[in-house]
Amino acid sequence: MSLTFTLDPAVTPELRDGVLDLWTDVSNAGGAVGFVPPVTRETVRPELLKHLVGMSEGRTRLVVGHDEDGRVAATAFIAFNTHRLMTHWVWLYTVMVHPSHHGKGYGRDLLAAAADAARGLDGVEAIRLTCRGGLGLERFYGSCGYKEVGRIPGAIRVAPGDDRDDVIMLLPLG
Template identity: 75%
Template sequence: DPAFSPALRDGITALWADVSNAGGAVGFVPPVTAEEIRPELLKHLVAIEEGRTRLLVGRDEDGTVAATAFLALNTHRLMKHWLWLYTVMVHPRHQGQGHGRDLMAATADAARS
């Protein structure tokens, strides 16, 4: 889980807007702006702060947020081995290059830890 900062927040909202506007099924109907996405991201951030969700972030060669996934933990005592994966995104300009595969491999590793 990366340390959260305003730059990371802005990078995720920009990614989310770009993915949405390219037709990605990530909770918004295009056209959408980063400002419209921010309240939904804040819900994810609260869950992270409360320890209910983990965040995975992939960056491109310039350090820009290029991929994300939110891994929601199950708090039921008998089902802690169940996890949910939400809002999996790879920026459109990085699709088809293996970034999604790398993100899913990292997510599987995070789920096991």
């Protein structure tokens, strides 16, 4: 089985709720997507709304993966740079695969779908993302072609006394 990826799907209540459930489940499983467990849907909802506003304003694109049952199983948000000297690369945010699908290669598939989407954007030459250190994410992204280009020690505080590096990764699209 594999996921079916769509760029810029219609934002229906089902999609919105599916992304919200995914984000909540990934966060509660310990995923590094902006929260520390435990979280509720109501905790996550304001962050999702920010992404949806970005989509409605044309600043953000969504790559969503649906599983064979039609459920939202993976997402990556592509955000354009607003600085006129940095429009040749995009940000990748909120990259996540549902925990029930871990180990199936869907993370690699999601990153490939996001790269394909970015290649189709006029003038975009690279994708940049950040990830939380201490979880092995930089090794995963590295195995998908991303290179570590920077690291800010202790920039992410997940709990008192538990600071993590903010790791900056880049994927040239050329």
